[in-house]
Amino acid sequence: MPKKKTVESLQKLCLKNVAEHMECFWVKDYTTDSYLEGNHCRYTVGPFSVLADALLQELIQLLEDDQRLTSPLLCSLLQPQLTELDLSSCPNLVSRTTVHIISVRCKNLSSLVLHGCSHIPADALANLLGGLPCLLKLDISNTQCDTSVLSTIRSCCWRLRELNISGCGRLSPDSFLHLAYDSDTNSLCCPGLKRLYMEGLDPATNGEDLVWALVFMLLALPSLKCVVHDSVAEAVCLIYDQQFEGARIPPRFPSLEKLAECRRSAYSSKGRSQLILALTQIYYVPVSSVPKINAVCPSLSEICVALTENLAFNPCLLPWRHLVRLTVSCMEVQDLRELLAVTQSLGPQLQFLALDGFSLEDESSFQTLLSHCPNLQEFWVSFHSPRRDGCALQPNTEAICWDPSSLPDHSLPQLNNLTLIHSDVENALPLKHAVLLRQCLISLLRHSPNLESLCLASLPFSLDDVFQTVLAPPGTSLLHLCKLSLVEAEVSSPTIGLLLSSKNELACLELDTCLNISETEYSELLRKVSEKRLDVHVSWK
Structure with missing residues (x-):
């Protein structure tokens, strides 16, 4: 049987109380535009300056879930002790003013997610990142990120390990060169970057020049383990062939031949002539490219x-x-x-x-x-x-x-x-x-004792017999099942009742398009869940 709803902890109840009264009490004195726009905001000491990092993050999440979060409330919670900040669920609240406060207060951030925060101008985004030297993870996908922002990351975020710039339409193929190389100092940058996500770029950036830019980054960033873009396999094959004559690299950047020679020299003492990359993950690989991928990326x-x-x-x-x-x-x-x-x-x-x-x-x-x-x-x-x-085979109608x-x-x-x-x-x-x-x-269901998530969709047989057989006494199966998704499944209400009365840890039950379950049966199911105070979310449509 799913777990019963438990009384919330005193800490959670206190945070909920704070969240409910913030607008009218906790930040009543400094929710004005003049406060947000003035420089004195960086020096204000409020009731949240003593909250632990984890409590601040939880409070922000509570306000977001209850749709109570406003720009002034958000800014009051941007405190120096924050090490992780995710604003992807409230992008409309993030403006130039918000990122200015982040830059002056939150110097200790190691993880920052600004996915979809498209109201931040590129210059404000660059100024913000220039003051966050501790960043290890940065997600600025679907923002106004441009070449200047990548240049700032290159120069200031030396500890960065993970970067997401997917969906940034202002980036060009040349922009990516600025992430890996500083033409002013003639030096390679971002030596510790391991994961780079760059999907969904503007169609104009997806072409031959972008493939060469990918080759440049793969050669220039020695720690890269994963680059997510559908042209990475093509770039790796070009590195295997080591024929870079067609590359159009701007003069202020090193040629691909020079980068390849630097990488090759690292293996010369080991008697290897083939370029080797540190990639451990690669996607969108045509089967014809597998031999070359294997040769260049032996640690996949x-x-x-x-x-x-x-x-x-x-x-x-x-x-x-x-x-x-x-x-x-x-x-x-x-x-x-x-x-x-x-x-x-x-x-x-x-x-x-x-x-x-x-x-x-x-x-x-x-x-x-x-x-x-x-x-x-x-x-x-x-x-x-x-x-x-x-042609599809005709079904056999025998019993x-x-x-x-x-x-x-x-x-x-x-x-x-x-x-x-x-x-x-x-x-x-x-x-x-x-x-x-x-x-x-x-x-499988009988002999997979650690199964936690199960999704069965449009299977061509009834699941009633399946679950009744699996859950038959002594009933030692599906004990750790947390999520069950049955889409367009042949399953009846009694079987769902059996699942809810059996030993398991169900927290999510999806019954979308289960035609054998009526709206009346669904309502009765919700009534029983509520009556027994089961902590499980049931959906049906």
């Missing part, structure tokens, strides 16, 4: 590969000893059996596996794949019904013969997150395929 722990119809995924292309997270998506639907050689080779070391666009042509392929990957912690699968000669004793034992003792989606709802899954898939699911 995570990769997302895109398969095309005429190119197979050869397991010989993946000798990475460190690979633990693998995502494979198909441009066109492919037979899951084509991936089994890969999972047989890499399966024992995988902790995360996500598959999209595969069809279950052979009814036993899913079981075989599971047997290859005994150490999975997260498993995400979106599958299609089998096809023959381009299903259910024999619980024949269930295969698929034990994934470390699995904590499972998502199973039938994305081909217009084409039925043949009877034998459905039976074996259901058996696999029951076995």
